[in-house]
Amino acid sequence: MKKIDAIIKPFKLEEVRAALSEIGVTGLTVTEVKGFGRQKGHTEMYRGAEYMVDFLPKIKIELVLVEGMVDLAAETLVKAARTGKIGDGKIFVSDVEQVIRIRTGESGEIAI
Numbered sequence: 001m002k003k004i005d006a007i008i009k010p011f012k013l014e015e016v017r018a019a020l021s022e023i024g025v026t027g028l029t030v031t032e033v034k035g036f037g038r039q040k041g042h043t044e045m046y047r048g049a050e051y052m053v054d055f056l057p058k059i060k061i062e063l064v065l066v067e068g069m070v071d072l073a074a075e076t077l078v079k080a081a082r083t084g085k086i087g088d089g090k091i092f093v094s095d096v097e098q099v100i101r102i103r104t105g106e107s108g109e110i111a112i
Contacts, residue, residue: 019080
């Protein structure tokens, strides 16, 4: 089993969710986060004063999949989240040792 963490631009969330649903992803977790990478924030004007916004709003999507779905899910995420501009985000894939469904106590791939 693998876990995918994807950081994307907020306005791409619905497009990404729909694309993942089309390939059979049945569950995911979404968190509003802030961060920066190469984009390094930007400046804004507020009441005539210019100030630096270091951390930009992003969306973090987490999903756990069987290994056979990981490449397709990653490709789908890239296609749906890409704008072609700096700050599109990142995808991280990591191993998951165990999954346990709390309601039933099932574990392993059946619990996904």
